Amino acid sequence: MTTRAVTPYRSPVTAPRESFWHLVHAEWTKFRTVRGWVIAALVTILAITAFAFLAGSISGGCTAVSGASAAASTAACPVQPTGPGGEPVQDAFYFVHRQLTGNGTITAQLTSLTGQVDVGPGSNGQPQTAPGLQPWSKAGIIIKENTAQGSAYAAMMATGSNGVRMQWDYVNDTPGLPGSVSVSAPRWLRLVRDGDTVTGYDSADGAHWMPVGTVTLPGLTTTVKAGLFTAAPGTDAATVTGVFQHIGLSWPATGWTATNVGGTGPNGVGQPGTLSQSGGALTVTGGSGDIAPAAGISVQRALLGTFFGLVPLIVVSAMFMTGEYRRGLIRVSLTAAPRRGRLLAAKAVVIGAVGFVAGLVAATLALAVATPIVRRTGIPVWPASPLTEARMVAGTGALLALAGVLALAIGTIVRRSAPAIAAVIVVIFVPYLLAFGPLSGGHGRAGGGGGGWALQVTPVAAMAAQQALPKFYQVTAVYRVSDGYYPLPGWAGLAVECAWAAAALALAFYLLRRRDA
Amino acid sequence: MSLAARVSPSPHPVVQALHAEWTKLRTVAGPAWLLAGIIALTVTVGAAAASAAQCSSAACGIDPAKVSFTGIYPGQAVVAVAGVLAIGNEYSTGMIKLSLTAMPRRLTWLFAKTAVLTAPVLIASALAVAGSALAGRLILPGHGFTPAHGYASLTAGTDIRAAAGTVVYLTLITLLSLGIATAVRDSAAAIGLVLGLLYLFPILAAVISDATISRRLQQIGPMSAGLDVQATIGVNSLPLTPWQGLGVVALWTAAALLLGALVLKSRDA
Secondary structure, eight states, X not given: OOOOOOOOOOOSSOOOOOOHHHHHHHHHHHHHTOHHHHHHHHHHHHHHHHXXXXXXXXXOSEEOTTOTTOOTTSEEOOOOOBOTTXXXXXXXEEEEEEEEESSEEEEEEEEEEEEEEEEEEXXXXXXXXXXXXXXXXXXXXXXXXXXXXXXOEEEEEEESSSOEEEEXXXXXXXXXXXXXXXXXXOEEEEEEEETXXXXXXXXXXXXXXXXEEXXXXXXXXXXXXXXXXXXXXXXXXXXXXXXXEEEEESSOOOSOEEEEETOBSTTSBSSXXXXXXXXXXXXXXXXXXXXXXXXOBOGGGGGTTHHHHHHHHHHHHHHHHHHHHHHTHHHHHHHHOOOHHXXXXXXXXXXXXXXXXXXXXXXXXXXXXXXXXXXXXXXXXXXXXXXXXXHHHHHHHHHHHHXXXXXXXXXXXXXXXXXXXXXXXXHHHHHHHHTXXXXXXXXXXXXXXXXXXXXXXXXXXXXXXXXXXXXXXXXXXXXXXXXXXXXXXXXXXXXXXXXXXXXXXXXXXXXXXXXXX | OHHHHHHSSOOOHHHHHHHHHHHHHHTSHHHHHHHHHHHHHHHHHHHHHHHHOOOOSTTOOOOHHHHHGGGHHHHHHXXXXXXXXXXXXXXXXXXXHHHHHHOOOHHHHHHHHHHHHHHHHHHHHHHHHHHHHHHHXXXXXXXXXXXXXXXOOSSSHHHHHHHHHHHHHXXXXXXXXXXXXXXXXXXXXXXXXXXXXXXXXXXXXXXXXOHHHHHHHHHHSHHHHHGGGGOOSSGGGSSSOHHHHHHHHHHHHHHHHHHHHHHHHHSOO
């Protein structure tokens, strides 16, 4: 008897090319066919969108004048002036001016800058003042379109402790000569108006002039006001006094008109200013007020549901890997794709894409929902340019994508759902909470102590990509996390989260290749 | 017959269930690591927070007890993992079928599970809190928390209440997690729900900016309400009194355990 050699069976199906995109496609199929995971991704979008409806929940204590159904219990908001760029501004100061038609130059020597600052209530409960200056107390020369609040201007000034500055149109500031003003160290200031451009100069001796800046005030009217001003940021009792000498105007004009821009009261000066002349010197004393950007809110409030969206996304992203271990599917997956790093990369691509798209959709919907809600609050809204809104939307997508990749990587390292998910949630949520935590005294300060550093080194730093509110160093203000200010710029925040995700992915890659499945 | 002889002097079924669950708990490595993790994470973060705290004036408004117990923020997540895994592991490994075959009275089984987990978590929490308090006592006086700034004593009645309350809080969070895990029967979903419940209320309360809604959220949320028990300064301006706050956590825990028990009793395992 002879035995016939049996040819082993060979499948007629040709082996698929081992392409990375096939692997991505396989992983995408795994993702989209698990109903719970798809639902969780939708919950991420829904949660972020739903919380956009809460964007208007702010206790401002007043209602917008335009709101017909304004509750009787709340007062109407004082009308906040807006600057040339539509931004909410403070514009309250003592202005001693003359009319200027066409081009012209104004020069003045400032020989003294003094003032009163509030030192808290005295024994009789009344606010007490003491001689002193705020860092941004200011006096100088200004060219301003008119005396209405919010009109365009450019100014050269000496400040309490920030030297000579040129400021224009509320949000812009550039430094000139350093040091403080005294009789022995006076400051010469000059503004030259040419059409709609204004150039500022400063000088220590009135002979050698240095240009500080040339700025354009678009659409500046032919006839403007030019003159001297003082402004004292701080409480109502604060004042600033500037002594001006050698005032030179290039056009014929006589007499000074004094105006308290903004009047007195809310959004105006704390007390009317005074003007006295002796010899060639003009002493200008102005009450509290400032020419500066004002506090406000922004459409950034639309995205306050981001943390709610992160939870389901983190759960799903971790399970995308831990689920493989729990069901033993990992052995099938690694048999099909023996190059383990590529399996992890394919999963990261899929989960990153899911997170990014979920973030894009959610942020777009949330901004659409919240924009009218935020405007109805009656609280001044900082304008966000289309570019800023695009950055917020893309930033939310990137933030969610990176959180997903981080969770996937931690899931690969830990191989168990609950510890992996807990670790990722803790590392993102707890630093944020600590910013409001015991150390901050409950204020949520973004800079310096009070947990500010935690928002710079943990993945939650990426929340900064959603920030639409600008920070201004030329205003003394407390920038709180709860108001939407983050210590890092948006791109740096995303880079921090990216570094976390990359580090976790590298460790996951190493362990996945090294360990038995 | 010899088998029957061995089984016959059977103790009360509850004792049997307790013994069985205790054996399960002590013979795997996971729980021991988690308990060690509770202590290590809580004390480390608490000591780091105490080192970072600085009180430069009499009205700095920083609560030394809350600073010492900052480690609870991440520490409670480990506690939650322990609670979730106690039930989640039964379902993920299929052990639940065996457990319920051996102990068909499901509520007895759940009770045993709860009791057996509570005891070690309580001990670990007490050690974590004691370690944090000790670290705070050693570190804080050097950072301006002195009698001159109004911090007379760190062993006053309020400090004892803060410490004891924190231990109770951590224990309640374990039970809350265990209840939720029993209800949803999946570790991943359960831990997401528990940590979402804990962390999202205070985050929303912080960013909502409407004082009324914010205060209400702080009263409802288990973490913000529960940690009121740690307050040793400004107690009168808290959204809830310290013990009321702990009561809110107890209500959440009771609701979660009740839901878990109902689901366990009514559904197929």
